[in-house]
Amino acid sequence: MTKVNLKMVSEKLNVSVSTVSKALRNSYEIGNETKRKVIDTAQQMGYRRNPYAGFLRNHRSKTIAVIVPELANNFFIQAICGAELIAHEKDHHVLIYITHDDCSKEESILKDLQNGRVDGVIMSLSGTTKTYNHITELIGANIPVVFFDRICYEIETAKVTTDDFTSGFNATEHLIKNGCMDIAYLSLSENLSIDNKRTQGYLEALNKHGIPINKTRIIKCSNEEKSNYKKIRQLLKSNRRPDGVFSSVEKLAITSYVVCKDLNLKIPDDLKIISFSNLRTAPLLDPPLTSIVQPAFEMGKQAATMLFKHLGKKVIFIPNENVVLKSELIKRNSTAGKSNRK
Amino acid sequence: MTKVNLKMVSEKLNVSVSTVSKALRNSYEIGNETKRKVIDTAQQMGYRRNPYAGFLRNHRSKTIAVIVPELANNFFIQAICGAELIAHEKDHHVLIYITHDDCSKEESILKDLQNGRVDGVIMSLSGTTKTYNHITELIGANIPVVFFDRICYEIETAKVTTDDFTSGFNATEHLIKNGCMDIAYLSLSENLSIDNKRTQGYLEALNKHGIPINKTRIIKCSNEEKSNYKKIRQLLKSNRRPDGVFSSVEKLAITSYVVCKDLNLKIPDDLKIISFSNLRTAPLLDPPLTSIVQPAFEMGKQAATMLFKHLGKKVIFIPNENVVLKSELIKRNSTAGKSNRK
């Protein structure tokens, strides 16, 4: 089964290669009769256009990259699905890259993309990324980057986020209103803008309600499950343990649940927990987890849409544009106060 | 910032294009002195090899596709991670495609790959796929396909599965041993071999324990959340409701939990539930879900490894090879009998 190319089709029909090429692209330059013949013959010979030849000529690969820190996070999964939906609508393919929250991995991935393997990138920063040269270089190579969620303010481009400050504020206030006086915040990474925003919301809520701020209540977690477990265990084991936990990411809430189980702490009596989460099982946990749900799918769609708005130009420049979507706070029993216990 | 190519580098150094090309590929034909100069200059000029030019010449794209029915399933996520790990080790890129359990989508994706956009494919069949022409055609176009989990016996190639019959048998027997006399099986899709194997294991266990087989206890679910909910609700609402449910996929277990909540049924007292699941939250559910955990990550790695063993040959033919990994049954409270209630 040898590969059929334009030349073979053209020879069979005794026409030129250009005629075949144009006919298949439905060019106005080719007569209807010829078009029909070409299309039929190509079909019948099993012709498949070699995409790479076209990419070489047109400097377009009809491929975008989606770069995320991890896959074991429903937020990213849903965002990828959203991006994928738009990409396929636009007849593009999607390369997935996982940085594993490792900045050097992120750098090597972006370096590898500088050669034009993709036409554009949608990404969420790794938690260990502190400098952005690799990103500006990519954009400099005329490959546009659109951020979602874990964005980078320093770079001028389109960004999709949620209202992290407000969500952080609301989450914390929700805990306070349900009786918490000493709330710990499980931080994802101090490098990330979204984490900072959430932290600010947390601090602001404490402030508003006259709760003293205790820096040791901000627990800096990492990508290492074991070390997170240790930190959270230490936090909850001390005799001066907090009465509420606000987790910035679903996996830390899960770890907190595990720690509570292991230490035999009752949620929400001994400890109330609220978390950013897109877990489908949140309502089924013991107890159901009060969640801040981000519109992940929608964010992926938005990011992709914003990217495609600019693809196809010779020189691509995406001006600053911040799309901010609203997250939803869904109250469940993990934060129930004495009065509203279900 | 105009793109730098070999020619520009060669002109700067007053050498030929081939010299630059060979120097960068570290060919023995080029002297060390020249190599050094070329590498330095290329680096300094910001040269990036255009991948598509090479692909065109070598008919290799250093890209593989991973095709899955859905992303909202931890099994597939973990499998993708495993495949991604191997692919990046082998310096390949990974295109992700989602069929949404839709056979026609699957067909169009495979058709789109026939032109050589990828060097090989790792896939899990959609639940609606009944014919396999699109797959044999792809393989006929010299693009190898390795299956994992939702495999197709009719096609000769490498396949990675788990011991589905045994798992189905063990799951059912586990329910029986914990007191169930009337067990429903939530089927994923009758088209899938893994579902059939699991069903057989289920039937065999019933048989062994002298429990009469009732075909109406095999609930054919689909990809539609709402219709699944209805079917399961109907099953559990009837006054002749089963006392045990064996779910073939995690999402149906989640739906079952939701139905139980809505109908105010107590798990495991009113109903015991066991499910195939790679949910991280399984131990935290109310009650913790007894799970058959598939080694998804390992399966992805295996599938990728088997694919890469054959890539690089001119004519690729992968003979039948069945790798069967073991799943693990993790007992938790969703199936606890009176004696072993925790």
Next chain:
DNA sequence: TTTTTTTACGAAAACGAAGTAGTTTTTTTT
């Protein structure tokens, strides 16, 4: 009928890298 326009097609030059088959220079062997 002649000129102009339109229609339909073809020849050939990109695109960027890689590798084959020389060619020249240097080194080694006799």
Next chain:
DNA sequence: AAAAAAAACTACTTCGTTTTCGTAAAAAAA
């Protein structure tokens, strides 16, 4: 010192498509 061998480099073709520029024939306008 001549011949042979090795080293270092270059010219050119190829991969498959797309597209620009041309040209012939047919149709329309003069």
